Amino acid sequence: MTFSLRSLALTTALGLAFAGAAQADVTIRYLASHGGLSAHELAEELGYFEGTGITLENVGYASGGPESLIALAGGSVELGSAATAAVLNSIAAGNDFVAAFPSNGINDEVQSIFYVPEDSPIRGIEDIAGKTIAVNTLGAHLDYTVREALHGKGLPQDAANLVTVPGPQLEQVLRSGQVDVSAFGYWQTTFEGLAREHGGLRAIFDDTDVLGEIAGGFIVLRRDWVEAHPAEARAFVEGSARALDHARDNPEETRAIFARVLEERGENPEVAQFFKGYGVREGGRATERDLQFWIDVLEREGRLEPGKLKAADILFAPGQTVAAR
Incomplete structure (x- = not known):
């Protein structure tokens, strides 16, 4: 079975039209991220899902993308959010x-940054071999960024020791000397900004140095859910894309919403001032390179059979048809 996505142009005007097209009342359960506010959460705060039949339900927190994808596969949630490499591995x-739309992107303004104490002898990627690096989870964006960074320097991809540390503790474990490097993900600019403000840290590289400008991760839907709820899926993507654009055009208002939501969750609202944006293209557009870059990496590493996955087959985007595999 196939379904056409030709009508899914990500524009504000069509978003309003699709809002009225949704037929059923559906609840979309999801896992939130500590210190973060996803585009769909912002869209709900802005009222973009009113009249669509869509209700969002936060059912807890995910420590990272792989956990989110496991919940999606098991039917505990209707959407997942994960780094592109993790999404491809799961598929x-x-x-x-x-892959519905980029959850975040990396560019010169929004990026993942690897920090060390100012007095650390670590100066660049070539120095992280044998060192301990704190990341939010394994098998996701930061993990693959480190692997690709080491590969680019001709070093074994597993030369660094990665340990998992929740976002709110990344600064603490670095300053206490429990790790050599702390990696603040592009979705953790709030925690990165607070750590930077406290001083005494030095950035050694970021993921744009390794990957260039690219989507960092995707909001992911199950294909059977999209087929069962085509109008609602359309309205969900449209509303979320509008929120991505709203955040770019209205950063101060977005930070204020961010702070309020974090406070309502019982998190620290002060970190909202460091939110830099989502780093995505206008309209939440994705390109085939966003996926194909990582497909090529996984094939190179022998983790993916050559030709098994094609970006066009899984990318939920305007003007494309996505066929069931």
Whole structure:
């Protein structure tokens, strides 16, 4: 079975039209991120889902993307959010997911940054071999960025020791000397900004140095859910894309909403002032390179059979048809 996405142009005007097109009342459960506010959460705060039949339900927190994808595969949630490499690994393992739109992107303004104490002897990527690096989770964006960074220097991709540390503790473990490097993800600019303000840290590299400008991760939907709820899926993507654009055009208002939501969750609202944006293209557009870059990496590493995945088959984007695999 196939479904056409030709009508899914990500524009504000069509977003309003699709809002009225949704037919059913659907609840979309999801896992939130500590210190973060996803585009769909912002869209709900802005009222973009009113009249669509869509209700969002936060059912807890995810420590990272792989946990989110496991919940999606198991039916505990209706959407996942994960780094592109993790999404591709999950699809390759048999999960029939659609990459709906980039959750975040990396560029010169929004990026993942690897920090060391100012007096650390570590100066660049070539120095991280044998060192301990704190990341939010394994098998996701920061993990693959480190692997690709080491590969680019001709070093073994597993030369660094990665340990998992929750976002709110990244600064603490670095300053206490428990790790050599702390990696603040592009979705953790709030924690990165606070750590930078406290001083005494030095950035050694960021993910744009390694990957260039690219989507960092995707909001992911199950294909069967999209097929069962085509109008609602359309309205969800449209509303979320509008929120991405709103955040770019209205950063101060977005930070204020961010702070309020964090406070309502019982998190620290002060970190909202460091939110830099989502780093995505206008209209939440994705390109095939956003996926193909990582497909090529996974094939190179022998983790993915050559030709098994094609970006066009899984990218939920205007003017494309996505066929069931």
